[in-house]
Amino acid sequence: MVVEKLWRESFPEGVVTETGRTLASLQCQCLPSLPQRSCFTFNNEAQMRSIEADVQQKIQERVQKVEEIKHSVELSKENLRRDILLSMEVYSTLLRSLERGQAELLEALQRKQAAAEQRRFPALSSPASSKACSDIVVHSHTCLGTVRRAAADIELQLQSALKKLSFQEHEKMQQYAVDVLLDPRTANPWLLLSEDGRQIWDGDVEQNLEDTPERFDTAPCVLATRI
Numbered sequence: 001m002v003v004e005k006l007w008r009e010s011f012p013e014g015v016v017t018e019t020g021r022t023l024a025s026l027q028c029q030c031l032p033s034l035p036q037r038s039c040f041t042f043n044n045e046a047q048m049r050s051i052e053a054d055v056q057q058k059i060q061e062r063v064q065k066v067e068e069i070k071h072s073v074e075l076s077k078e079n080l081r082r083d084i085l086l087s088m089e090v091y092s093t094l095l096r097s098l099e100r101g102q103a104e105l106l107e108a109l110q111r112k113q114a115a116a117e118q119r120r121f122p123a124l125s126s127p128a129s130s131k132a133c134s135d136i137v138v139h140s141h142t143c144l145g146t147v148r149r150a151a152a153d154i155e156l157q158l159q160s161a162l163k164k165l166s167f168q169e170h171e172k173m174q175q176y177a178v179d180v181l182l183d184p185r186t187a188n189p190w191l192l193l194s195e196d197g198r199q200i201w202d203g204d205v206e207q208n209l210e211d212t213p214e215r216f217d218t219a220p221c222v223l224a225t226r227i
Helices: 002-010 024-030 045-120 146-176
Strands: 180-182 191-193 200-202 224-226
Touching: 045 146
Parallel strands: none
Antiparallel strands: 180 224, 191 200
């Protein structure tokens, strides 16, 4: 069907030359499914060879494109498999860290509570103590800040994991890096562009720029042209 389509695109019906010579042999070799009504005639052998070469070239280009697509699909599957393994590793590491942190937190809370009871309430276990029970001060919160510090440690671990993932993503993105030239006519007023149009920053204030149809007014974006 691909060959037939290419043939029809190259040679519309009704093309007839003065000599009346047909291309029946070429049709039989390359287009066995082409209806008889689509036979064409040409001036000479050179024209036949040129047209045949053009058709074959288009076929090869499409075959090559199909192979490229197949290769891209296989690479996509492999990358997906790696991303799944990476995500499982990251989450497993975080879960183990959370479980370990939880166990350490519970142990620390229990130690603090036991130490507070022994330090602050000795008179309860010593009837001969000369210190009156009325002088004993009881504080109900013995572990202030412990849970907060444990949560802060978890936050640091998450930030470290995010930093590692960001670095890995940056390395992957570098594979698709190309030279571009930013178009200042499309830049959002909050964005700052370098004079050479190769760098961009998030500005602190909104610039007073010409309101053009091409300019991004809400989204912080800018268009670029590949060099």
